[in-house]
Amino acid sequence: MFFKLAFRNIIAARKRSSVTLFLTSITTALLVFSSAWMDGSHFTMIQNAVEIYPGYIQITEKDFRANPSYDHLIFDASFIETKLAGNDAIANYAARFESFVLFSADEKAVGGMLAGIEPVREKHLSRLFSSLQEGEYLDGDDTNQLYIGSELAKRLQLEVGDEVAFIGNGADYSFAADNLIVKGVFQTGLFDFDASSAFVYKGYFDKIMAAENRATHFIVLPKKPGQAEQLAAAIAADLGGQYQSASWNQTMAALVKAMKLDSFFGYITLGIIFIVIFFVIMIYTLLAVFSRIHEIGILRAIGTTPQQILTQLVLESSMLAFISVVIGGLLGGILAYYFSIYPIVFSGMEEQFKQYGLAASEMPTAFMPLTILRDMTVMFVLSVLSTLYPIFMVNRFKPIEAIHHV
């Protein structure tokens, strides 16, 4: 009976019901889409940042991340190699050796990173290959061929084919130096990275730097990037306490934190909108409930308990909220789904994006049904809550006061 009454009352108060319905469903749609947008853009940014160079999982000697010196190198790269080769969850992996050297060309001398990489495997692991700007990428039989970041090349005034010397320390702390030829120039869009990095074939690097069977780290691409964390843990368990296996969550902790902070501020902005909507619905309900106070007094007079009046009115607002939230959730969900497949493209904004380390100007939304359900629940609870105060107000009256209330 309360259901029937609630339903009829909603229909009877068509105007009020449709305004509430409209407000609540639009707000729900907004929340659902905003969540999808924030999650999506953060995911895109992190994915970009991860995939340019750092990789989903990094394996190091156990103390290397805290204290990155040659004392904490991986001294048995082939051991790790064997372990990783036997893991089915891994799509690709490669060893790297990063060292810091002084480059010098003509009058210029600039400090930077010179890393030995495995060019063929590295193609699948980072965007070094796809970031080629001029010349050529490295090969597995290169010797003193250099693949250099565009900004670093600019600072050293180098072009493809030019010669550059470097001086550094070998893995055994011996003095190492050689002449290199610029084979290719890359631009990832990450300015700092492009301004300080250069790569050579690891086979050559190992010889010149006394780094045979050594590495600063391995990077690993999981078959399922979404499960990087679990895989990192599994690898750590497999390798034993001598090594550390960290997922991007740890290696890029600062970025992850920044994204969380960004979400936090995003939700605060949404929260302010919600508070406004909350009060609009509350005032609206207050007016509506008070316009029915005489009727409520009559219901009380003929034997309806305050509890039953409460049930009746909460049922009305819940039914309305439920319908609104479903409509809003569908609407927001459809938008989130559409833009996850056909991402929003920010044409002409590539430059700004690159400052944030984004090599793309596409921003797909994240379509995650669970998040949508979460947002719908939040909105449902909020909109029902916003009707509670008016309902309690009207229920405080004695029947005779309610009947005579004007």
Next chain:
Amino acid sequence: MNTFLTIKHIGKTFQPDKEVEVVALRDINLDIERGAFVVLSGPSGSGKTTLLNIIGGLDDATAGEVILDGKLLTGLSEVELSGIRRDHIGFVFQAYNLIPVLTVKENIEYIMKLQGRSQQECDVRCLEVTQKLDIDMLLGKLPNQLSGGQQQRVAVARAVAATPKLILADEPTANLDSKTAESLMNLMQRLNEEEGVTIIFSSHDPLVIAKAKHSIILKDGKVIADERTG
């Protein structure tokens, strides 16, 4: 004498403002028998509505006690009073006050449903009562599709269908023309006789007042006459 309702030393003072006091009822003492058909009359402002509201537990008295069928109503909680109204008291208001979104049948069933009766029971009782009141052809209509007289008969049906011990009707005929008023009173009289329900109504229409077997006249919040004629 089988006393059903006892009103002892009832007084009511309204205090609409801090400064103002309105004495609506002073030391009212009444005994009403089971199955009585009672009229409260008196000029406007004499306290009829106030007294009916206090008897029905819609309003608190400032002094005195109401004892309904051996049970003291004075001082009960809202929830207890709701239960008593639902199970034992039927109300008929001057302005009908049907639930606008419910059909005639649903209006009549409303209190019975609150009482927890089955749909089958409701159907049977609803038919019985509406036939007596000659509104059984209106069951599917909404209140706003009915005339005033029809609405008031539905209101009476709603009150009586839930088998209360007592029906309180505050000027039930005030909004009706005299012919409709008379037929409503005849119906109420019939219900009083056939169902044995005690009915107390207020009125200042001499034709309506004449129907009662127990006449109480109020003036300035006091009982100035209390006579049984039937």
